[in-house]
Amino acid sequence: MQATAGQIVEAVYGVPPALQALRTALAARKYGHAADVFAVVKKQHPELHLTENYVNVWGYALLRQGQAQPALEIFKLNVSLFPKSWNTYDSLAETYESTGNKPQAIENYRRSLALNPRNANTVERLRKLGTP
Structure with a gap:
């Protein structure tokens, strides 16, 4: 639903130039090194702000x-x-898991769990991956 709402807002108000610059730059690099691309675009567009x-x-x-x-x-x-x-x-862990990269999935699930030890989903995912 959120994605649909975002599409409606963009259709009505347009895409902010900073966000469009980021999308264009990411597409040009085939999304590689997204954090580096973001840093470059942010320098050119200091108003660029992304929420988590x-x-x-x-x-x-x-x-x-x-x-x-x-x-x-x-x-x-x-x-x-x-x-x-x-x-x-x-x-990030879920995405690694979905692509079959079990070691990276486990590493990132552990990082998530370190930040939120009460995350039952992460505990369950680690258990299913065979990690205590």
């Missing part, structure tokens, strides 16, 4: 579209922007 939730929704939208590698880069960007958020690591 916006980036997370963006990553999951890419994942649903079958674009696992771009989604992975967006989730890495979210971790770099919000390194103290357990949720950013959890989303």
Whole structure:
């Protein structure tokens, strides 16, 4: 629903130039090194501001579209922007898990759990991955 709401807002008001510059730059680099691309665009557009939730929704939208590698880069960007958020690591771990990268999934689930020891989903995912 959030993605749909975002599409409606963009249709009515347009995409802010800073966000469009980021999207264009990411597409040109095939989403590689998203955190570096963000830093360059941020220098050119200091008004660029991304919320944790916006980036997370963006990553999951890419994942649903079958674009696992771009989604992975967006989730890495979210971790770099919000390194103290357990949720950013959890989303990154889920993406690694969905792409079959078990070691990276476990590593990021552990980081998420360190930040939020009460995250039952992470405990369950680690258990299913065979990690105590």
